[in-house]
Amino acid sequence: MNPLAQHLNDQLVDDSPEILSMLSRLGQSMFYPKGILSQSAEAKSTKYNATIGMATNDKGKMYADTLFDVYNHLSPDEIFPYAPPQGIETLRDLWQQKMLKENPSLKASSISRPIVTNALTHGLSLVADLFVNDEDTILLPTHNWGNYKLIFNTRHNANIETYAIFDQDGHYTTNSLVSTLDNFKQYKAIIILNYPNNPTGYTPTQEEVHTIVSAIERLAEKGTKVITVVDDAYYGLFYEDVYTQSIFTAITQLDSKNILPIRLDGATKEFFAWGLRVGFLTFGLNNQKAK
Ligand SMILES: Cc1ncc(COP(=O)(O)O)c(C=O)c1O
Known part of the structure; x- marks a missing residue:
């Protein structure tokens, strides 16, 4: 089992053992890839955050005006x-x-x-x-x-x-x-x-x-x-x-x-x-x- 999934399960042992026992084998193996979570957390304190998967400029999130107009x-x-x-x-x-x-x-x-x-x-x-x-x-x-x-x-x-x-x-x-x-x-x-x-x-x-x-x-x-x-x-x-x-x-x-x-x-x-x-x-x- 992936150590990240194991870590989540270990937390459930303490917090909600009942839920852990309800999870399927697949459910117990699921995890959030650490790179994505930890990089986002680390990036919050930096000047340029390149992890958010979105294009931004100094005004905020970038989007196409034509798409916004559709609404x-x-x-x-x-x-x-x-x-x-x-x-x-x-x-x-x-x-x-x-x-x-x-x-x-x-x-x-x-x-x-x-x-x-x-x-x-x-x-x-x-x-x-x-x-x-x-x-x-x-x-x-x-x-x-x-x-x-x-x-x-x-x-x-x-x-x-x-x-x-x-x-x-x-x-x-x-x-x-x-x-x-x-x-x-x-x-x-x-x-x-x-x-x-x-x-x-x-x-x-x-x-x-x-x-x-x-x-x-x-x-x-x-x-x-x-x-x-x-x-x-x-x-x-x-x-x-x-x-x-x-x-x-x-x-x-x-x-x-x-x-x-x-x-x-x-x-x-x-x-x-x-x-x-x-x-x-x-x-x-x-x-x-x-x-
Ligand atoms: C290579 C790659 N494939 C797929 C996705 C997921 O795209 P979507 O948000 O459209 O599900 C991402 C998102 O970052 C990605 O980087």
Whole structure:
């Protein structure tokens, strides 16, 4: 058991042993990743707090005026009707159009209609529910977002294997991922690709994307089932000379039935819409077309 979960349980032994005994095995294993909590606490006393996950300026939280404006123009009939579980159909279509516009190499016939999720965290949980069995391997860069461990390892008992994305000189490298994929021997690989990367902000160049995608293709050609989960939480926050389409787009161009591209993106960071908690789950389809 994770020491953080153990610590929480130890507190319950003293405070509420009855509740501890009511918790399921999973409930007793849950914890809040320490990095997120302790960093936020530490950051409170600093001048610049880079841990809050929100964009701010000296006036407070940043948001899009156009989004704020929406609230003045919606009628109650547009706000209150029950939304279907997969999300409001118009929203799904609009998001799909947005994806296609921003990703000129992405074909409409290569993707599903996006399913609306309760932001990216929920999308990641759904992906884990759908695709992860005990002991499956999740490939993650050593620099990764703390909640992946909770979602994939604690909840679903997957093994987390990490690879470096920076060399000894601090330069981005694809070498470690490529050699991990070239030497991968199991039936199924679940690869989480998160660019711009949390916590480093790095986004690969076109050439680096090509190298990553070719390694995925080689692995699939050997018969491994490859589930590529693209976490695009920070999509659009690009700098310098990088590949500005989602790496999901590049993966949907691979013609292999052994590859399943999945994209998770949403309004949280892209539209500075921190509290709306609206995300999308989209599957790549091109590999499934009838031969
Ligand atoms: C890499 C990454 N993925 C997912 C999320 C969660 O996004 P959301 O708040 O939309 O659930 C975050 C939030 O910080 C993140 O950094």
